[in-house]
Amino acid sequence: MYIMATFDHSVYLELALSYLEQEDIPRENILAVPLDTRNEKMKLFDTLHKPDGISLFDMASALATAFAVIGASIGFHLVLGPIIWGISGAIGGFILGLSIKFLIQKLKQKQQIKMKNKSTELVLIIHCNKNQVEVIEKLLWEHLAYGVAVLNNNYQSI
Numbered sequence: 001m002y003i004m005a006t007f008d009h010s011v012y013l014e015l016a017l018s019y020l021e022q023e024d025i026p027r028e029n030i031l032a033v034p035l036d037t038r039n040e041k042m043k044l045f046d047t048l049h050k051p052d053g054i055s056l057f058d059m060a061s062a063l064a065t066a067f068a069v070i071g072a073s074i075g076f077h078l079v080l081g082p083i084i085w086g087i088s089g090a091i092g093g094f095i096l097g098l099s100i101k102f103l104i105q106k107l108k109q110k111q112q113i114k115m116k117n118k119s120t121e122l123v124l125i126i127h128c129n130k131n132q133v134e135v136i137e138k139l140l141w142e143h144l145a146y147g148v149a150v151l152n153n154n155y156q157s158i
Contacts, residue, residue, distance in 0.1 A: 001127070001128055001129065001130050001132075001133050001150060001151070001152060001153060002125060002126070002127055002128075002150070002151040002152075002153070003125070003126045003128060003133065003136055003137060003140070003148065003149070003150050003151075004123065004124065004125050004126075004148070004149045004150075004151065005123070005124045005126075005140045005145040005146075005147065005148045005149075006121050006122065006123055006124070006145060006146040006147050007121065007122050007124060007143075007144070007145055007146065008121060008122070008144075008146075009034070009121075009122055010144070012143040012144045013032075013122060013124075013143070015143055016124075016139060016140060016143035016145075017030065017032070017124075019139050019143070020126065020136065020139065023132065023135060023136065023139070024132075025126060025128055025132070025136070029126060029127040029128065030124070030125075030126050030127075031124070031125040031126075032122055032123070032124050032125075033122065033123045033124075033125070034121075034122045035121045035122065035123065055101075056098060056101045056102060056105070057098070057101075058101070059097040059098075059100060059101045060093075060094045060095075060096075060097030060098040060101060061094070061097070062097065063093035063094065063096055063097035063100075064089075064090045064091070064093040064094035064097065065090070065093070066093060067089035067090060067092055067093030067096075068086045068087070068089045068090035068093065069086075069089075070089055071085040071086045071087075071088060071089025071090070071092075072085060072086030072089070121146070124140075124145075133150055137150065
C-alpha cells in the first residue's frame with residue numbers, strides 16, 4: 001500500500017517522520033519530496049496562449065460605459081452637448097477603472113511576494129503493509145497533514 005500526504009515544512013512533519021520510524025516503517029519506504037515555489041513574476045498583460053485569468057480592462061470598460069451614460073445624460077443640460085460629455089465620461093471612466101485595477105494587481109503581487117517567503121509544501125509518500133494503513137493515516141492527520149490519500153499496490157497506471 002502507498003500512503004501520500006502533503007505537509008508544510010514544520011516541526012509537525014519531523015515529528016510525523018520520527019513516529020513513522022517508531023511504527024517499524026524503514027527509511028527506505030519513506031519518500032519526502034519538497035515542492036518548488038513559483039519564481040516568475042505575474043505579467044500584467046495576457047498573451048493569446050498564456051492567459052492567467054486576470055484582466056485589467058474589465059473594470060475599465062465597465063466604468064467607461066457607466067461614465068459615458070452619465071456624461072451623455074448630463075450633457076443635454078451642459079454647454080458642449082451630450083456627445084462630447086459622453087466621450088469625456090467614457091475616457092475618464094476607462095482611466096479610472098484601469099488605474100484602480102492596476103493598483104489592485106500591484107497589491108496582490110506584493111502579497112504574493114510575502115507568501116513566497118513562506119516555506120513550501122512537501123509531499124510524503126510511504127510504502128507500508130495493509131495492516132499499518134489505519135495507524136499511519138491517523139498519525140499523519142494528527143500531525144497536521146493537509147491531505148492524505150491511500151493507494152493500493154494493484155493500481156495500474158494508464
